[in-house]
Amino acid sequence: MxxxxxxxxxxxxxxxxxxxxxxxxxxxxxxVGVGGWVTWFAGAAVLHDGVLVPLVLVAGVLTGFVPAAYRRAVRAALVTAGCVTVVALPMVLGKGRRADEPSRLPLPYDRNFAIVLAFVAAVAAASVAVRGVARRRRRAR
Structure with missing residues (x-):
């Protein structure tokens, strides 16, 4: 064989x-123990199916109203912002911060998070602008 x-x-x-x-x-x-991981997995499933999926579906429907030429940049920016938010949210909310240990989470995470989101938005806006200028130039020819 x-x-x-x-x-x-x-x-x-x-x-x-x-x-x-x-x-x-x-x-x-x-x-971890059976109860801990069962709770974690059940919570993850509820969070995914009850919060994340509806948000993504609503975002997909709303971005359907964006002109087709710019839709990809807008959706990419939303996906990037969502991923950054998932990673940054515990630090922005101060999860794990303790008054008796000032070196834990010492940075201004809320400001830094806003800067990263502004950068993502600026890159998406620049992409849309470049694409718009290129379309106008092609039409002019």
Whole structure:
């Protein structure tokens, strides 16, 4: 029987992945406890399905009203801003900050977050402007 090399590699990678998933599940069960990770996974599912998916759907519908030539830049900016927000929100809200330990979260995260979002918006606006100028030049020819 002649088995293609790709099938062998795929099978080996799948087995390695399954073993790593098993090791991770064992680690979670052994170190966090069943109640902790079940709560975390259930909370993540509720947050994803109840908050994130509806927000993305509404954003997709609203960006449908943006002219097609600029839609990609607007959606890219929204995705980037969303990812930055997910990462920055705990620091902006001060999660983990303690009065007795001033070196923990010492920076002005809210200001820095606003600067990053402004930069994302500026890049998107520049992309839209460049695209608009290029369209006008093509029409003029």
């Amino acid at each position: 002649n088995v293609p090399l790709g099938a062998v590699v795929r099978g080996a990678v799948s087995l390695a992945g399954a073993a790593l998933i098993g090791w991770g599940v064992y680690g979670i069960a052994a170190h």
